[in-house]
Every structure is written in C-alpha cells, then in structure tokens.
Amino acid sequence: MTRTQFSTTALGLPLSLLAQAPSAAPSRLKAAFRDPARPGTVRLSLLHGDIVVKAHDSNEVMVELEQSLAGQRTRRRDGEEHDRPDKDAEGLKRIFAPSSGLVIEEENNVMHISLKSNERGSTVNLLVPAKTSLTLYTLQGDISVENVKGEIEANATHGDLRLTDVGVGGVVAHALHGELKAVLTQVNRARPLSFSSLHGKVDLTLLAATKANLAVHSMRGEIFSDFDVEMVAAPVRVEETKRGENGGKYRVSASQSVTGKLNRGGQQIALKNL
Amino acid sequence: MLAAAAVVLAAVSAGGGWLMGRQSPAPQPRDEVAALRSEVAGLRSLVAVSMLGQGSAGARLQGISYATRPGTPESPEVLEALVSALQHDEHVNVRLAACDALRRQTANPAVRRVLARALATEDSPLVKVSLIEALADASARESVRPLLNLKSAANEDEAVRTEAARALDRLKSKGISRE
Incomplete structure (x- = not known):
C-alpha cells in the first residue's frame, strides 16, 4: 500500500533533517468559478502525491501545494531517482525552488488544476465550496474528501481512498490496489453510488435509516455487514459439462453477487472487489 | 477522452444495428394502452x-x-x-x-465477441476479471485466444492471470479448448 511506501521513503532520510524543515515551501493559489451561482467542477490528476479536499464557506477554490521534505527523492547525476540524497550532497540541506508549477485553468465552470512538476511526497490541499463536483485521480498517493456535496469521482491506483460525509451528489470511486473507505451521511436516489477495488478492502458506512438496494460482488473476498440486509435470492446457475467417459457432470453454483435491501430498498449502491 | x-x-x-443481429420488430400497438x-x-x-x-x-x-x-x-x-x-x-x-x-x-454472439475483444484492450485488472468471468459463464469460444494471451502475459496482474487460467479450465471442462 502506498501509505507504507511513503513512510518508508521518510525513514530513508536522517531524522534531523525532518526536524529542521517539516514542510517546505507551500505554495497557494486562489481562484473563483466564472459563475459562482452555479455549482462548479474541479478536476485534478496527479502522478505522485496525495489529494486532500475539504469544503469551506467561500465561493472560491483554494489550492495549496505542500511539498514535504520527508517524502522527497533526489535525482542523481545518472538521472535515476534514489531515496537517499546524492553522495555529494551529504550533510547539505535541500533547497526547494519556490515555483511549484501550480496551474489553474477555468472553462465553463470547470476548473482544471495541474502541476508542472510533480514531485513525490507532495500533497495538494483543496478547499472548495460544498456544492462543487470533483474529478480526482492519483497514481501514487491517497485521496481524501470531506464534506463535499457535489458529485464525486475519485480514482486512486496505488493509494487509499477516504470519503467522509459525502454521498448526496453521488459517488463513483475506485481504488485499484488500496483501500476504499466511505462514510455516506446523505444519499439521493437520483445519484448513483458505486465503489470498487481490485485488491483492497471496500468499507462503507451508512446512516441506519438509509434506504438502499445493495449490489455487492466479491469474487474471492468475504462480505460483512452490520445492517439487517434483506437478501434477494441470487440466481443459481446450472452447468452441464460435456458428456465424457464418466458421463455428464452437473455443476450448480450461485453467483458471487449479493443483492439485498436496506430498510426496504431505495438508492442503488454497488460495491465490488476481487 | x-x-x-x-x-x-x-x-x-451511424454504423447501424449490426450488433443486434436482428432488428427489433417495429411496435404494432393493438390499442392505445399498448401504444403508450x-x-x-x-x-x-x-x-x-x-x-x-x-x-x-x-x-x-x-x-x-x-x-x-x-x-x-x-x-x-x-x-x-x-x-x-x-x-x-x-x-x-x-x-x-x-x-x-x-x-x-451473451446469448448474442456479437456481444460475446465484444466482450472477448475488450479483454485485449481493457487496462483495468478489475474489469478484465469481470470480463473473464462473464465469458467463462457464457462458455464463449471466442474468448479462448485472448484468455491464453492473458494467462501467459508476464506484465499482467497476478489476479488476472489466475482468473484467465481458471476460466480456461472451466471452458476445457465443457469441451471448449479452441476457437
């Protein structure tokens, strides 16, 4: 999991260095949607680094890039990246170029945020109006979203996904290798909720009164619930193998899908992992 | 994108309904309710x-x-x-x-072909695993070759290779081992 990877990187550096500069050169940008009365969309895609999104009361979007020294890797002369600083730089302190390369482009109430250079160990902190919709992607890093009421699309390849107090705008989330954890405090029947992971755990928390139709599919995993799920019978499959010397063989199997209702059904919620 | x-x-x-294999029949309402x-x-x-x-x-x-x-x-x-x-x-x-x-x-052969072809173009392992499962369930002859490719692809996710191998075994047990 990426979390481990980041902390390993951090351990590779002497502790004294961490103490000297816990986080260096944060850079901030502020931008407004062209039409603040209409809910806007923020799109952000990273190769390395975490994404942290929170809602605030302003109509503007605040973007802050945090580059922690601890997570930095150093490029050596041979062009390869290493966890430890260049030998020649031993005992020296790394100085960050202040130009982080944060770029915000806005078109038709859609804000594209990008980084010119994307160093490992960086975190992009976003503060957005609560009604904003999000499209977030990171290859190597975690995504966390809190309190955003717009539609949320989130995709993390190697990191974890944490979504807290969201749901009313719909959530479509995928964590390929990491863990996906969502706390939905409000759902809206017209907004689908879909969560998937290949190797990770999918952990969903709902209010006790949530009306929902659950479709849970786990090929090799187990499914646990603290809810009284009213199960809908899964179709049973009957296969007949080709008749061989030993005669035909029947195989009866139930699909690995579980469909069930919470509080007599309602909102569609799909969960899937391997 | x-x-x-x-x-x-x-x-x-614009290509038309080649996928359906047959065009769905034009509705011939017998009364107003049916029309509605x-x-x-x-x-x-x-x-x-x-x-x-x-x-x-x-x-x-x-x-x-x-x-x-x-x-x-x-x-x-x-x-x-x-x-x-x-x-x-x-x-x-x-x-x-x-x-x-x-x-x-998957009773429609065109759909089976689409699913089999997607095995080669899809990049998400989770979708690949679902495709494999669907094709094996459908006893899809069309999937044998892409499954063999996936099974032996060195850079493929381990879960995908395992599922491909399992699907090939399932198909084989139904007497399907080549296209």
Missing part, C-alpha cells in the same frame, strides 16, 4: 442512451441502470451505447457496470 467517446458513439450509431406503453419504453431507452453520453460518471452509471431496468426494451441503440461505454468510458466503475449489463446478453 469524452469527446472521443462521443464521436465513437456517433460513428457506431411502447412509447414509454422507447423513451426509457432514449433516456438511457442520452445519459450514457453525458459528462459525469454518475449520469453514465444512471444511464446503464436505466438500460438494464426491467421494461426497457433491448434496442440496437442501447446495446451500442453499452458497448461504447465498455470500450471507451474513462471511469472503471462505468466500464464494470457496462460489462455487467452486457453479460446478460
């Missing part, structure tokens, strides 16, 4: 198709759920929109939902 998907969708639609019913059903597939072409992943998922709702007729337009979603949608969960929707129609 989205623009590209829309263009492809339009192109596929078929109109509503038609509208539902229209909504499904138009939602599948939309910008947000949530709307596209909603479109797939419309398309698979009991009462929505199978139409070439809906089928093409589902195929396009499986092949081009940028969000894994939408492609997964499209795969789940299409696996109900």
